[in-house]
Amino acid sequence: MIRKFFCIMLSALFTFCFFTATSADDLKTDSMEPLGVASVDPYTSDQFFISKDILVRASSFSLSPSLSISSPSTGTIKVVARAHTSIVVDKIGFSSLHIQRWNGSTWVTVASWYNQYKTNSISFAFTGNASGANSGSFYRAICTFYAENSGETDSVTVTTSYITCK
Numbered sequence: 001m002i003r004k005f006f007c008i009m010l011s012a013l014f015t016f017c018f019f020t021a022t023s024a025d026d027l028k029t030d031s032m033e034p035l036g037v038a039s040v041d042p043y044t045s046d047q048f049f050i051s052k053d054i055l056v057r058a059s060s061f062s063l064s065p066s067l068s069i070s071s072p073s074t075g076t077i078k079v080v081a082r083a084h085t086s087i088v089v090d091k092i093g094f095s096s097l098h099i100q101r102w103n104g105s106t107w108v109t110v111a112s113w114y115n116q117y118k119t120n121s122i123s124f125a126f127t128g129n130a131s132g133a134n135s136g137s138f139y140r141a142i143c144t145f146y147a148e149n150s151g152e153t154d155s156v157t158v159t160t161s162y163i164t165c166k
Helices: 002-031
Strands: 048-050 063-070 076-102 107-131 138-149 152-160
Touching (some): 063 152
Antiparallel strands (some): 048 152, 063 076, 076 107, 076 138, 138 152
């Protein structure tokens, strides 16, 4: 009887320890830094990532995107999107640009711009600001750039490294 009681108590203790450890790990995962790559400078992105394979892109012009995100002042996020092509094209710009905040488990869009472009140009530049950002929160930008010329289209999606809002 004592042996059975001891086995039941030991089993209960192991079960309690297992579920406690699992719960602590789950909480730790949600509070960890975001998915992605942190910027070297915590308030300004230092790189972007192309999520579409460049080698698959085959157009008569070369689309070169540039995207950065920064926190120039407390509660403010600034994003700068630029694109260049090797020749003058009919349209150059982006179809969507999003600023996203890490909520502890996923990226949530907090500001967006759509269909910004320039016609008959070799370059494009856009600057957007989002005020009311949460100080200490992590932010990143995602932009889908495109260029069109004589019915030919090239597009690429770029994601910045993440920063911390001042």
